Amino acid sequence: MLRQNSSPCRRDIIKGLAALGASALLPASRSVAQTPAASPRVIDCHHHFVSPAFLKALSAKEGHKVEGFTNFFPLGLWKNYSPAKDVETMDRDGVATSLISCTAPGVWFGDPDEARGLARELNEYGAKMASDYKSRFGLLAVLPIPRVDESLKEIEYAFDTLKADGVGILTSYGNHWLGDPMFQPIFDELNRRKAVVYTHPIDAPCCQDLMPGVNPTTLEYFADTARAILSLLVTNAATRYGDIRFIFSHAGGSFPSLIDRIGVGNPDTIAANLRGPAEPNSRLYHLRRFYYDTAQSTNTIQLQALKTIAGVSQIVFGTDYPFGATAAKQVQGLGECGFNPEELQSIEMGNALRLFPKYKS
Numbered sequence: 001m002l003r004q005n006s007s008p009c010r011r012d013i014i015k016g017l018a019a020l021g022a023s024a025l026l027p028a029s030r031s032v033a034q035t036p037a038a039s040p041r042v043i044d045c046h047h048h049f050v051s052p053a054f055l056k057a058l059s060a061k062e063g064h065k066v067e068g069f070t071n072f073f074p075l076g077l078w079k080n081y082s083p084a085k086d087v088e089t090m091d092r093d094g095v096a097t098s099l100i101s102c103t104a105p106g107v108w109f110g111d112p113d114e115a116r117g118l119a120r121e122l123n124e125y126g127a128k129m130a131s132d133y134k135s136r137f138g139l140l141a142v143l144p145i146p147r148v149d150e151s152l153k154e155i156e157y158a159f160d161t162l163k164a165d166g167v168g169i170l171t172s173y174g175n176h177w178l179g180d181p182m183f184q185p186i187f188d189e190l191n192r193r194k195a196v197v198y199t200h201p202i203d204a205p206c207c208q209d210l211m212p213g214v215n216p217t218t219l220e221y222f223a224d225t226a227r228a229i230l231s232l233l234v235t236n237a238a239t240r241y242g243d244i245r246f247i248f249s250h251a252g253g254s255f256p257s258l259i260d261r262i263g264v265g266n267p268d269t270i271a272a273n274l275r276g277p278a279e280p281n282s283r284l285y286h287l288r289r290f291y292y293d294t295a296q297s298t299n300t301i302q303l304q305a306l307k308t309i310a311g312v313s314q315i316v317f318g319t320d321y322p323f324g325a326t327a328a329k330q331v332q333g334l335g336e337c338g339f340n341p342e343e344l345q346s347i348e349m350g351n352a353l354r355l356f357p358k359y360k361s
Helices: 008-025 052-061 083-093 112-132 148-161 181-192 220-234 255-261 270-275 283-287 300-310 327-334 341-355
Strands: 042-048 095-101 137-141 166-170 196-200 245-248 291-293
Touching: 042 196, 042 291, 042 327, 042 341, 052 112, 083 095, 083 327, 095 112, 095 196, 112 137, 112 148, 137 148, 148 181, 220 245, 220 255, 220 283, 255 270, 255 300, 283 300, 327 341
Parallel strands: 042 095, 095 137, 137 166, 166 196, 196 245, 245 291
Antiparallel strands: none
């Protein structure tokens, strides 16, 4: 319920965010021109790829009503995709390494055999990319979720045989988000392995085609990321899976704007809570241990709010390749968000190296 009058603390928060926004104008901001793209200096944690077989499978579904397929997959954008061209783009934009993942709609379209086959084919294709272009690509393996047994087998194969760097999953499957008990065996195994789990949003069946003329990437993807985060918090799954390093796309989606509504304190104490340490296994504790990428979110409002909640140490660079602006443009945007040079270095590469230390060389 909305209230007519803002409390003093709420006004303090608004003033604080305004000050943070103004900090974008400080000299600490940096432009691409100041650091040539020819010297790779970023690790891209939100970078998509396709295989020819996966593209063919999706092309066959275009225009048909198929479970899990939203018909919002720009097939034409992938027509000329190749790992070699991908590397050329990375070289041009100063990307040292890209952690590749499958984007929405993923591989689940209602057929368990198809999902298992597509996941395996994509993972082997991605592993070959990583092998052919050493240190340029890392694999975040796709899983045939919601199938539990098949996902457990793919986790074993991806990590033990393909040497994947982590897994890449969606924020929801059907109308089930990540904290749902149906996924517990999958996440228990990922937790045992202390895995990196990158998540990508999708428009869940509950919330498709709600507004004519508004595609899901405009609003619904951001909402579904917030739902996924909240589902881990309200079910205590975030505590159960305390060794999983989760990465959420697009700076956490709409979650930063919901901070006074998701149980980190009442509106009169939020400012104080954010200034102090979080209680162990509290909701704020988990929000501060999750990671968030910058893909298509390099604006002062989003990133300074995220910094206030989670800290610079939890922000990693991402581009959403091949969608949206180039890596170089997003680096430029990041440099205009009020971070000092040390913070920029952490976001662009340092924080990712804590998650993927083998790419230090």
